[in-house]
Amino acid sequence: MAVFSVFLTLATPALTFFFFLLIVAFLAYCLYVRHIHMKYDHIPGPPRDSFLLGHSPSFLRIMKNGGVVHDKFLEWAEKYGPVYRINGLHYVVVCVSSPEATKEILMSPKYPKDKFVYKKLFSLFGQRFLGNGLVTARDHEKWYKQRRIMDPAFSSVYLRGLMGTFNERAEKLMDKLADVADSKKEANMLHLVNCVTLDVIAKVAFGVDLDLLKNSSPFPKAIETCLKGMVTYVRDIFFEVLLQCLLLCMLICLPRTLLSECHAKPFSLPFQYNPKNRGYVNEVREACRLLRTTGAKWIGERKTAMQNGDEVPKDILTQIIKTASQEENMTEEDEEFMLDNFVTFFIAGQETTANQLAFCIMELGRHPEILEKVKKEVDDVIGMKCDISYDDLGELVYLSQVLKETLRIYPTAVGTSRDVAEDMVIDGIHIPGGFSVFFNSYVSGRMERFFKDPLRFDPDRFHPDAPKPYYCYYPFALGPRSCLGQNFAQVRMTV
Numbered sequence: 001m002a003v004f005s006v007f008l009t010l011a012t013p014a015l016t017f018f019f020f021l022l023i024v025a026f027l028a029y030c031l032y033v034r035h036i037h038m039k040y041d042h043i044p045g046p047p048r049d050s051f052l053l054g055h056s057p058s059f060l061r062i063m064k065n066g067g068v069v070h071d072k073f074l075e076w077a078e079k080y081g082p083v084y085r086i087n088g089l090h091y092v093v094v095c096v097s098s099p100e101a102t103k104e105i106l107m108s109p110k111y112p113k114d115k116f117v118y119k120k121l122f123s124l125f126g127q128r129f130l131g132n133g134l135v136t137a138r139d140h141e142k143w144y145k146q147r148r149i150m151d152p153a154f155s156s157v158y159l160r161g162l163m164g165t166f167n168e169r170a171e172k173l174m175d176k177l178a179d180v181a182d183s184k185k186e187a188n189m190l191h192l193v194n195c196v197t198l199d200v201i202a203k204v205a206f207g208v209d210l211d212l213l214k215n216s217s218p219f220p221k222a223i224e225t226c227l228k229g230m231v232t233y234v235r236d237i238f239f240e241v242l243l244q245c246l247l248l249c250m251l252i253c254l255p256r257t258l259l260s261e262c263h264a265k266p267f268s269l270p271f272q273y274n275p276k277n278r279g280y281v282n283e284v285r286e287a288c289r290l291l292r293t294t295g296a297k298w299i300g301e302r303k304t305a306m307q308n309g310d311e312v313p314k315d316i317l318t319q320i321i322k323t324a325s326q327e328e329n330m331t332e333e334d335e336e337f338m339l340d341n342f343v344t345f346f347i348a349g350q351e352t353t354a355n356q357l358a359f360c361i362m363e364l365g366r367h368p369e370i371l372e373k374v375k376k377e378v379d380d381v382i383g384m385k386c387d388i389s390y391d392d393l394g395e396l397v398y399l400s401q402v403l404k405e406t407l408r409i410y411p412t413a414v415g416t417s418r419d420v421a422e423d424m425v426i427d428g429i430h431i432p433g434g435f436s437v438f439f440n441s442y443v444s445g446r447m448e449r450f451f452k453d454p455l456r457f458d459p460d461r462f463h464p465d466a467p468k469p470y471y472c473y474y475p476f477a478l479g480p481r482s483c484l485g486q487n488f489a490q491v492r493m494t495v
């Protein structure tokens, strides 16, 4: 008892002081958030749901109800104009649909990718994921070095050499569809094109035959899990910072109303810390691990072949090995870095293309007159030939318009974002430096301002004689950080 009272005597002032520090820290943070609001509130934008959470409750509500958050971005762009602001904690994101600003920022190498999102994708729930690979690299020098080494695996000379594989896999898909048609069963087109795109990337990028139309494999599920995990994980960033504030609040019993006037539950745990979600979090980690261990195995086999002097293709895998250290003894970080790029290409090279194909097939199904026109063009150009050559592709003009129109309405990688450190004037609005800028091609592609009657599927918008969209159509992003696989994807998809 005596020991306890001595402890209390000593601990009480320390605890009081500790709580005092917590209150001061929390109030200082609130003041900082207030300062950020004052700095950027002259930019038009929707009213915040809450002082601290900013607009994130709106997005969380949409996601919870299975809605499309990008429709909200579109609604706000229509309402607040080409430059509007959203907040979350002390972060400010400026959403831009002005073509001039899109050109100025995306075409320049001086604006790094936004650290808020891209640093987060280094790992998923603690398991390394895209690391410092090509999509997530933020340091210009490091990115440029990788990109130069990877470029040859995407040159038109190299792509010509891949036509055999593209043709062979397309033929297998046709055989499979013929079987399904004979059996008069429904064909799940998204599943089938997912299998084929994964088959192709595994074969031409990594030299591995998966033959997923015949064999089952854990990879399609692993990719899907990683992608779902990515969305949940990035969403958690709001909660992570918030959690720290909330812990302070709970400790010092600040009334809940002080925190938020919104409908969100301010005391809910971040997704990953909620014990209810353990199973899902582990599944995502496991999926990342599967991709990385597969990468380690395939890279190991390729390195052995190279060391034995075997002839190896100059494919993506060989280039990935070159992007890491050229030294005999690679460090552990070099090995991890190769795996970053392995996962990057495995994911970037598959899902985007499969989704584009699936959306394209859906729209062709909805528009028999467009389908007829495509069929006629294919018959005229390809006729009875079994194999489609690289040069044939240039003749399939209407088909390429259909593919472009698909990506206008359904951009399968929705956008990109950059950090802007210095002050800038966008569309006449002065924006103090230190903000992120978000370019959303779903929004630009669906704005009446850029595309008349935007929800109408009309491939003639991309007719060779039609005016080219001016920095309002960028499904592959633009400038130095635009998609490395753009031509690869379009060639493979056309075949």
Ligand code: HEM
Pocket (backbone or CB within 6 Å): 134, 135, 147, 344, 345, 348, 349, 350, 352, 353, 356, 411, 412, 413, 414, 415, 416, 417, 474, 475, 476, 477, 480, 481, 482, 483, 484, 485, 486, 488, 489
């Ligand atoms: C329909 C198909 C595709 C679409 C719509 C697409 C779209 C995009 C977009 C929007 C970006 C920029 C991402 C960002 O800034 O965060 C990007 C980057 C990238 N994509 Fe694609 N992509 C497609 C297919 C592919 C394929 C097939 C590959 C590889 C085989 C690939 C590899 C990459 C890489 C490596 C980057 C990073 C480029 C860099 O920063 O240097 N993509 N893609």
